Amino acid sequence: MALINGLVPFLRNTFYYISVFVADQSANISSFQDCNILKDRPRGTLGTAKAEAMNIPMHSRNASALRSEGARGGRTGDGAVRGGVRSKAAALASGGVARGGMAGNGAGAMRAGRGEAPAHRAASSGWSELPSARLKSVKCADPFASKADQFKTKFGSVFNSGGIPCRLYHGAANVSLKWDKDPSLLEFDPLLVTCAEGLCETEHPYAFASRACFGELLASENGGAKATPLVHLIVPSLRAALVSPNKKVFAGGLEAVIQLSNATRDALNPHIHVLVVQMNKRNSDKELAPTILKAMQSLEEQGGPQAFAVIKSKVPTYCSVLI
Numbered sequence: 601m602a603l604i605n606g607l608v609p610f611l612r613n614t615f616y617y618i619s620v621f622v623a624d625q626s627a628n629i630s631s632f633q634d635c636n637i638l639k640d641r642p643r644g645t646l647g648t649a650k651a652e653a654m655n656i657p658m659h660s661r662n663a664s665a666l667r668s669e670g671a672r673g674g675r676t677g678d679g680a681v682r683g684g685v686r687s688k689a690a691a692l693a694s695g696g697v698a699r700g701g702m703a704g705n706g707a708g709a710m711r712a713g714r715g716e717a718p719a720h721r722a723a724s725s726g727w728s729e730l731p732s733a734r735l736k737s738v739k740c741a742d743p744f745a746s747k748a749d750q751f752k753t754k755f756g757s758v759f760n761s762g763g764i765p766c767r768l769y770h771g772a773a774n775v776s777l778k779w780d781k782d783p784s785l786l787e788f789d790p791l792l793v794t795c796a797e798g799l800c801e802t803e804h805p806y807a808f809a810s811r812a813c814f815g816e817l818l819a820s821e822n823g824g825a826k827a828t829p830l831v832h833l834i835v836p837s838l839r840a841a842l843v844s845p846n847k848k849v850f851a852g853g854l855e856a857v858i859q860l861s862n863a864t865r866d867a868l869n870p871h872i873h874v875l876v877v878q879m880n881k882r883n884s885d886k887e888l889a890p891t892i893l894k895a896m897q898s899l900e901e902q903g904g905p906q907a908f909a910v911i912k913s914k915v916p917t918y919c920s921v922l923i
Contacts, residue, residue: 755798756806784821796837824863835871842878865902872910897921
């Protein structure tokens with residue numbers, strides 16, 4: 601019994617070492633077969649052949665092939681540093697990226713360089729401005745500026761002091777006017793003239809408020825009849841807006857001319873020549889040309905043949921909309 605108890609551990613250890621020896625011999629035979637398979641393959645397909653012999657999945661083969669090509673490119677690239685790691689400045693000065701990385705659609709070079717951009721892609725210079733700057737294209741008035749610098753026209757001063765019975769209503773997406781009193785019940789003199797002066801404003805909220813007030817006053821009940829006696833006071837402000845080099849101010853002046861023409865009809869005929877000359881000077885602007893033509897057509901439609909004769913004398917290329 602004691603003899604049997606002594607043989608059991610001996611036999612167990614013997615079988616263990618025999619199994620380890622057999623496993624090592626099997627591994628050696630497998631490696632020898634792999635070498636026979638790989639020796640006749642082209643250089644660029646060694647990774648794929650070895651993967652086929654070892655039954656590696658297809659997605660793993662592609663990843664290993666890219667890594668091997670990138671590493672080879674890092675070692676053999678023109679001017680590349682051994683190991684594939686180098687700075688962008690060294691890459692640009694040495695003449696490009698590794699050949700292997702370019703052969704692998706840039707993937708090998710990106711892996712070998714760890715974040716290095718391919719030669720065909722320009723290096724980023726970083727943010728030129730904050731992303732939120734795109735939402736700040738509208739210039740706003742400085743509330744802490746002195747009165748001499750804060751208000752560009754009389755309208756800004758009057759609006760800021762509450763002389764115009766309206767305020768801005770900020771909705772979810774748009775801004776509108778909220779009147780404290782119905783516009784049809786307001787006296788247009790000097791309210792409409794002051795709003796016309798504000799057409800030259802370029803800062804928020806005065807730029808929006810002046811144009812919105814001018815349009816809503818003319819669109820109110822009996823707005824045209826109330827504005828007709830004030831045309832000779834409003835035209836100088838319209839001309840000042842049309843002379844402005846600011847494109848938004850000029851566009852606001854055009855819109856105001858259309859609104860005033862529709863409201864007062866032929867009352868603008870004595871002043872058409874003053875407005876049309878300034879409009880025609882910006883007619884070469886492709887963005888403004890359609891609105892300029894619309895304004896001239898509105899003046900002709902509301903002013904009749906007399907308005908057409910004035911427009912034709914100042915703009916010979918104009919064609920009547922009534923033909």
